[in-house]
Amino acid sequence: MSLTLLLIFAGSLLIGAPVAVSLGLSAGLVIFLYDLPFTVMAQRAINTLDSTPLLAVPLFILAASLLGATGVTTHLFELMRMVVGRIRGGIAHVNVLTSLIFSGMSGAALADIGALGGIQIRQMEQQGYTKRFAAGLTIAAATIGPIFPPSIPLIIFATAAEVSTIRALLAGVVPALVVAAALMIQVAVMARRSQLPRDDVQPSFAAFRRKTLISLPALLAPVLLVGGMISGYFGPTEAAGMTTAYAILIGVVIYRTLTVRSFLTCTRETVLSTANVLFVVASAALFAWVLTMDRVPAHAGEWLLSVSDNPLVLLLLLNLLLLVVGMFLEAIVAILIIAPIVTPALLQAGVPPEQLGVVFVLNLMLGLLTPPVGMSLYMVSIITKMPLSSIIRGVAPFYLSLFAALALVTLVPSLSTWLPNLVM
Template sequence: MALMLGLFAITLMAGIPIAVCLGLASLVMIFIQGFPPMVFAQKLFIAQQSSLLLAIPLFILAGELMRPAGIMEEMLKFINLLVGRFRGSLGYVNVLGSMVFSGTSGSAVADASATGGIMIPMISREYKDPSFAACLTGASSTVGPIIPPSIPMIFYALLGNVSVIGLFIAGVVPGLIIGIGLLVMSGIYSHRRKHPVTEVKTSFAELRRSFLRSLPILLMPIIVIGGIVGGIFTATEAAAIAVLYVFLAGFLLTRKLKISDLVPAFINTAVLMSVVFLILSTSTVVAFELTVLGIPDAVANWFLEFTSNKWVFLICATAFFLAIGMILEPIPAMIMLVPIFEPVAMSYGLHPIHFGFVVVLNLVIGLLTPPVGPTLYITGGIANVSIERMSKDILPWVGFLILVLLLTVFVPEVVLWLPGLMGYV
């Protein structure tokens, strides 16, 4: 174990991509333990033998196509007509736009890039407050993997043998709590900093026209989420329907999507998925090595000897995953750690959906924290704000997200109430 961790740490510090670091460390261990090289190849391919994984590139493709299709612009225009008369209205548009977009992308990074590309320049120009724009967008992007669908939840469902639809439903109430809380925080910031009121003159006829143009777009997450929850189609089928919906909306409704836009979207999706699948494959070999070394059983025995109280374990696991999320992205962190911690959580009698959601939320918050924090770098880069300033200004927003995390930890009903109502608990 120490040798494998040492190899991984050395190669990572050398600047080698994380997937290659994981692969090299696990390959060396395969040879040391005397397994034939074929085992390494088999584990790489076995990791991708699930139809549920098809949902991930499809959701990513839907997100990639939404920007050239002009779907985000139409949706944000309508939201702005509704709330534009209030102080800090652009902040409200930002949060509400992220909540709607989360119903199709399932990714915080995609949300930060798509919403941020439109809203950050607008807020920076109108309010002269680029740091606020970047921090708010980064925080609101966290609802992407919380409100269903969710790419991290798909991975956890595969690793923890948990109902993916149950996990999706579990994210609805916490996602709404995060969204409402961010709206309140945005309003407080705007009033304290005296952000100007954006003059939005509109008539009922204009509002009606904007609503009708936006209606098919606003219905998109309802169709995707409702279809999954209602059992009309699976998560993978929902992802395919999301792509088809964006195609039709872009070509027939907004008429902004062009054939030439498809190639860059397909290429970006392929590049992103090649990275994700390579990390998935090599992390699966690492998980196999940990199992061979008996690490899951050792961790379970240590925790059971340390405490018999499930709340103490849950607090320790929460602190651990929150720290890991600061240095690892959700997918490799889950692939390596969920096979270790999930059986321990079950031995304490924790509900698998509750524990799975807590793990996902921990790692999603990590996307917003230095030193890695990809959404922090994306929004800061768009706003042209230094990472040093972002690391300081983001603290109140991260603090709020941690409060929501603690609420879901100590009040499981926040997570389990809706899945129980739908028959998944």
């Protein structure tokens, strides 16, 4: 049954069917061929979507869209230039820091690239950086977005693996800082070796103070989100609602750039994005149900534990699997298919669920940087009009720091578990 399911799924992808359609179609055909109850299709799809944590997904998407519409990205970029621009390779450090801050508003790598990519690459070109280097660093820095809360992939993982959503989100804070630090260390080394230029910004204290005041509402958005979850005042869904309300408040009252037309545009984009995500979630739930009926998770767990019961060995095997899968499957699809299969065995071996979620997401975000289905590569290619081969050469050096961060997260569980344990 599982082999039939996988063959139909692969065949659907090969003929160009959308992933969500391929998942649902393959599950539906197997249910028909093996005379399983058809009512399960509606039941599984509805029960999966009837989830309070999943309600955070459209709210976070809307919040990120609203914050982008207010123009806060430009203010953040200019402020970071004033802070670190004068050091060698300063504008490259600005690129990483801006991505880190904006990740506290967006929760998705492609959202970061869409909001910041054009500004970052254009500014680095003007400062004398090669377009290839600028594009590569922008793609690498965007991997921070899906790790730092609000992380949509971590919410999806928590739902699929049936673990605490709030702990999964908090687990991403320190690893996101590790990724940012690794990228900035590599930029500093490259700046010294290649004599990368310094930024030409020369702000006065008055200009710095003014830009800080203008940027402060945007800087407080991640503080509101993470601080609210740490304090226990609200969970991920409430945090998403509060962040959305805050984005509307600063867009209307403070920046005064959020108009009725832009609000409706953001709402329309949110509906489309949410429909895409939740269609995948519902279809993957059917796909996973068929695998479960064929006892694939149980067999996979037995096989993994027969290989080793050492948590580190199992995590290394999972890293290899996810790095390959990430080259071909979109992150949310991979999480929804693989997480229910491998999570029970890894938890039984003693892998903390928080660490497992971060390892899942970080691996799959690296898939956004690798062909043939590296969506970040294609998106930057569209923005810059650069050939894909040139963009791949630009991002290739940053695999070093990203894989180093992945190794640290894999080898040191406390990077993922420290903050959730401290708070919860």
